[in-house]
Amino acid sequence: MTMFNMKKKAILVLAGLAMVSGTVLGAGNSAATDNGTTALTGSDKDLAAIVNYATQEAVKAGSPYVNRGIPKQVLEAFMPASGAKTVLTNESNSLYKEQALRVAFPMTDASKYDLVPNFDGFPKQVPSFANNVSVFYIPQFIKAGGEAQVSFIGTASEMASYIGEALKLAIMQTNLTDSRSVYVKMEPNSDMQFADSLRELLPGYKIVTTPELKNLGPWRDFWSDIIDVTSVNSGNYVTDQLFDNDTNKKAQQQLLGYYSYNYNMVNLDDSYTYYIFSVGTTFNHAYVTGAAVNKAGTEIVYFYKQQ
Numbered sequence: 001m002t003m004f005n006m007k008k009k010a011i012l013v014l015a016g017l018a019m020v021s022g023t024v025l026g027a028g029n030s031a032a033t034d035n036g037t038t039a040l041t042g043s044d045k046d047l048a049a050i051v052n053y054a055t056q057e058a059v060k061a062g063s064p065y066v067n068r069g070i071p072k073q074v075l076e077a078f079m080p081a082s083g084a085k086t087v088l089t090n091e092s093n094s095l096y097k098e099q100a101l102r103v104a105f106p107m108t109d110a111s112k113y114d115l116v117p118n119f120d121g122f123p124k125q126v127p128s129f130a131n132n133v134s135v136f137y138i139p140q141f142i143k144a145g146g147e148a149q150v151s152f153i154g155t156a157s158e159m160a161s162y163i164g165e166a167l168k169l170a171i172m173q174t175n176l177t178d179s180r181s182v183y184v185k186m187e188p189n190s191d192m193q194f195a196d197s198l199r200e201l202l203p204g205y206k207i208v209t210t211p212e213l214k215n216l217g218p219w220r221d222f223w224s225d226i227i228d229v230t231s232v233n234s235g236n237y238v239t240d241q242l243f244d245n246d247t248n249k250k251a252q253q254q255l256l257g258y259y260s261y262n263y264n265m266v267n268l269d270d271s272y273t274y275y276i277f278s279v280g281t282t283f284n285h286a287y288v289t290g291a292a293v294n295k296a297g298t299e300i301v302y303f304y305k306q307q
Helices: 042-048 094-104 110-115 156-169 229-235 245-255
Strands: 012-014 030-032 038-040 131-138 147-153 172-174 182-184 205-213 261-267 273-282 285-293 299-306
Touching: 110 131, 131 205, 147 205, 156 273, 156 285, 156 299, 205 245
Parallel strands: none
Antiparallel strands: 012 182, 030 038, 131 147, 147 299, 172 273, 205 261, 273 285, 285 299
């Protein structure tokens, strides 16, 4: 039993002659063609034909849906509930407000790593040896995709088992440059003219949190129904004012259940190897999960990114 969780994977299709060095496909059998390029043979050809999602559950033509007739109207369930003000009944925007707040204040509290969903390949817990730990999670919200990262560093020997797991789980290895030549086929009948390259899905950065808390004070619409304004900042709160540190920490715990710290995005380069764990779609958003590892084998950045 590994320390990681894996879910279903979607097939990665290599475009043209761009066979990525060191990939799962590259590890199989291949043959050189007359012009010096590489052709798929043997296990490579078999692997390229695999579709790693459950097609057996696909809806067949003539299903009961068809028999019910043409829909007269489509209700988009992902749209937010009504924001109408009411007097006698509860308003219908509490979930919308809660999700919007979590987008504005991502979960960046390393002590609350258990709040991050069990994305493919992510560690079950942050190891005790880890240094420079950064955790980031933002949920999908309406049409905006979700994203998660957890990164840490250690000695090469400490990190070896985690990198070994990443290699075992990977359906492909690549780097940012080579990933531009990898195209993703999401469905058996996908029109590859419009396929995303893997590079369009991958994060080209790591998210590094700072010790400074984001401030809830100016976001009064999100806390005014829960927190008594007379109790804020010793009763001296004015519109758009920042909370003092104690009020801010208390409000974040009350509204979010975690602390939300400021963060920076630090670009990664081709010295990082990207191990791809899974690619697919959820709620009509393409996503990718994997891990980026530095050349020295002392840093790992697990990522989930949804378009």
